[in-house]
Amino acid sequence: MNSIKFLYSAYAATWTIHLLYIGSLVRRYRRLKQELSELKQK
Amino acid sequence: MKRLFPILAVLTALMLGYAVYQALVVAPTERTMGDVQRIFYYHVPSAWTAFLLFFVNLVASVAYLVKRNPKVDALAMVSAEVGVVFCTVVLVTGPIWARPVWGIWWTWDVRLTSTLVLWLIYVSYLLLRRFSDSAQAPALAAALAIFGALDIPLVYFSIWFFRTQHPQPVIGGGGSIDPRMWRVLLINWMAFLCFALLMCWSRYRLETMRREVEEAQALESLLGDDRGPSAEIRNPKVALNRSGQ
Numbered sequence: 001m002n003s004i005k006f007l008y009s010a011y012a013a014t015w016t017i018h019l020l021y022i023g024s025l026v027r028r029y030r031r032l033k034q035e036l037s038e039l040k041q042k
Numbered sequence: 043m044k045r046l047f048p049i050l051a052v053l054t055a056l057m058l059g060y061a062v063y064q065a066l067v068v069a070p071t072e073r074t075m076g077d078v079q080r081i082f083y084y085h086v087p088s089a090w091t092a093f094l095l096f097f098v099n100l101v102a103s104v105a106y107l108v109k110r111n112p113k114v115d116a117l118a119m120v121s122a123e124v125g126v127v128f129c130t131v132v133l134v135t136g137p138i139w140a141r142p143v144w145g146i147w148w149t150w151d152v153r154l155t156s157t158l159v160l161w162l163i164y165v166s167y168l169l170l171r172r173f174s175d176s177a178q179a180p181a182l183a184a185a186l187a188i189f190g191a192l193d194i195p196l197v198y199f200s201i202w203f204f205r206t207q208h209p210q211p212v213i214g215g216g217g218s219i220d221p222r223m224w225r226v227l228l229i230n231w232m233a234f235l236c237f238a239l240l241m242c243w244s245r246y247r248l249e250t251m252r253r254e255v256e257e258a259q260a261l262e263s264l265l266g267d268d269r270g271p272s273a274e275i276r277n278p279k280v281a282l283n284r285s286g287q
Contacts, residue, residue, distance in 0.1 A: 003078035003142050010081040010138040011062070014088070014131050018237075021127045025244055032251050039258050 047243065054236040061226075061233035069226040081139040082223075087231035088131040089157075091238050093194055095125030096164065100191035103184035112253070115180045118187060119171055120245045122164050124238055129161045144207060152200040153208040160197055163190035 065083035072079035102118035105111070136154065137147040148154065167190060170183050201208050219227075 003076050006078050006138050006142045007080055010084060010135040013134045013138065014084050017127060017131050017134065021124075021241070025241075025248060029248055029251075032248065032255055035255050035259075036251070039255065039262065042262065 047240075050236070050243075051240055054233065054240055057229075057233040057236055061230040064226045064229050068222075070220055070222055072223075075143055078139060078142050081135055083226055083230045085132060085135040085139060086227060087234045088128045088135065090231055091234050092125045092128035092132060093198070094235075095121045095128065095238060095242075096160070096191060096194055099125060099164075099187050100194075103187035103191075106180060106184045112180075115184070116246060116249045116253070118184065119168075120242050120249060122167050122171075122187065123245060124241045126161065126164045126168060127241070128234075128238065129157070129164065133157060133161055140207075149207050151206040151208065152204040153197065153206045156193060156197045156200050160190070160193045163193060 061083070065080050069080060069083065071077060098121040099118050102114050102121060106115045106118055136157075140149075141147050163186070167183055167186050170179060170186060174182070176182075200206065
């Protein structure tokens with residue numbers, strides 16, 4: 001049984017989930033910033 | 043506060059690095075499971091963090107129903123969202139740990155099923171927040187959060203009351219754990235708590251900003267295009283403060 005493979009998979013999965021969430025926060029922040037600047041220009 | 047965020051971010055990154063080192067190198071190897079048991083140092087702290095965030099969501103939801111304060115409502119939403127992220131980690135790392143140890147990825151026993159139900163409840167909560175335009179949506183979501191929180195003790199205590207595949211809890215389960223493993227577990231939990239705090243902080247700022255933009259857009263559509271930028275845009279904290287009065 002190659003348990004190391006499962007260990008690293010679990011750690012990689014954890015950080016993938018967290019990074020995807022942080023990425024979604026950054027994306028939403030950029031979109032809001034864009035909307036805010038468009039509103040300011042009007 | 044703006045200066046505190048990068049300092050906390052650097053400290054959290056250092057703590058997370060130290061916690062990984064402790065989990066992979068310093069913690070002793072478990073006798074029966076071997077190295078795969080080290081998933082424990084991510085799986086259990088993630089579960090505790092998710093429970094804590096769902097509890098914050100419960101308290102904030104009750105507070106919102108009592109006081110109708112939009113800041114508290116934002117806190118409820120933020121804690122639920124970050125809680126779902128940590129609960130997802132639990133549901134993904136659990137089967138990866140189960141496969142080499144139990145020989146199966148998943149079983150429909152009480153602990154695993156109730157955790158999946160908990161995740162589904164809070165995903166429903168977030169979908170309600172996301173797609174409902176009704177003014178009653180925050181109150182409905184708060185009520186859903188209170189019912190959803192009833193599942194938290196069921197998840198935790200299920201392994202006491204039912205025979206399940208899942209091992210006994212680390213705290214109060216009657217089992218024993220090596221003190222060195224305890225130490226590494228607590229280091230990892232502290233690191234994840236700081237990380238969760240950072241994510242909640244960022245998400246709260248984002249939520250504040252989203253509400254400002256929404257209010258400004260609504261105001262602009264009411265006033266027309268010729269009035270110039272609204273107060274919400276010029277002063278970013280107006281929206282939440284004004285609706286909180």
